[in-house]
Amino acid sequence: MRKCKCFTNLEHEEKWLNDMAGRGWRFVRKSLFSYEFHEAVPEVGRIKIDYRAFVKKEDFEDYRALFEDSGWKHIQGSKSSGYQYFKMVNDQGSEDIFSDADSKAGRYKRLSEMWFSISLSFFPIIVALMSTGTLKPAALLDPEALYLTPGLWEKTGVGFWRAFLFETPxxxxxxxxAWLLPLVIMLYLIFAFKANRQYKRSQGEGLSD
Incomplete structure (x- = not known):
């Protein structure tokens, strides 16, 4: 079974995955916003998520081994995917994959930096498209500029409507x-803002403890 979901809060994603396990759906893999589950015996979900990417494969393997030594099996994620999913397989292990509040909050800091970096990467593309005339900012404020048929707005009657309806799609x-790239940048900035806010909130919770 596949389900599509989008989370900006890792605790909410963990809870959802654990609830699915309790209903008899074992989490198998994730690709973008799509989650794949296999039917299984209902169990108490014990999935935790970290966000960390690696340059060297050796560092990634050491990272996985560190958690597995603490009773947490790595079930999803790659060296460069960022999102890393762990499942408790040893009841004698630690109760959490994070040793303290700072390391738990740090995943949101890395997540925020990732979303912000992606949003910045789109600005050179916008500049390049504008310099070649492919993207026209004026079209965002003047819908008539989106119609390229010569003399369209001087036409009348049936001739106008035929040309207008033909070119409208x-x-x-x-x-x-014209709107897509700005909207994508705004979306990534919102994700970055939410992750940063959760980072600060997690830090505050750690101090209060």
Missing amino acids: FALLRGLS
Whole structure:
């Protein structure tokens, strides 16, 4: 079974995965916003999530071994995926994959930096598209600029409506492309802001403890 979900809070994602395990659905893998589950015997979910990417494979293997020595099996994630999923397989192990509040909060800091870096990476693309005329900022404020048929707005009657209706689907696609990159950048910035806010909140909870 596959389910599509989007989480910006790792605790909420952990709870959902553990609830699915309690209903008899074992988490197998994740790709973007799609989660794959296999039917299994219901069990008490004990899945925890970290966010960490590695340059060297050796460092990634040492990272996995460190958690597995503490009773947590690595069940999903790669050297560069960032999201790392662990499941408790040894009741004698530690209750959490994090040793203290700072390390638990640190995953949100790394997550926020990742989203912010992605949003910044789109700005050179926007500049390049604007410099070549592919992306026209004026089209965002002037819908008529999305229609490229010469003399369209001087036409009248049936001739106007025929040309207008013919080009409207293409104009909508141009408008969508003009809005798409700014919307994607805004979305990633929102993700970065939420992760940073959760980082500060987690730090505060650690201090209060």
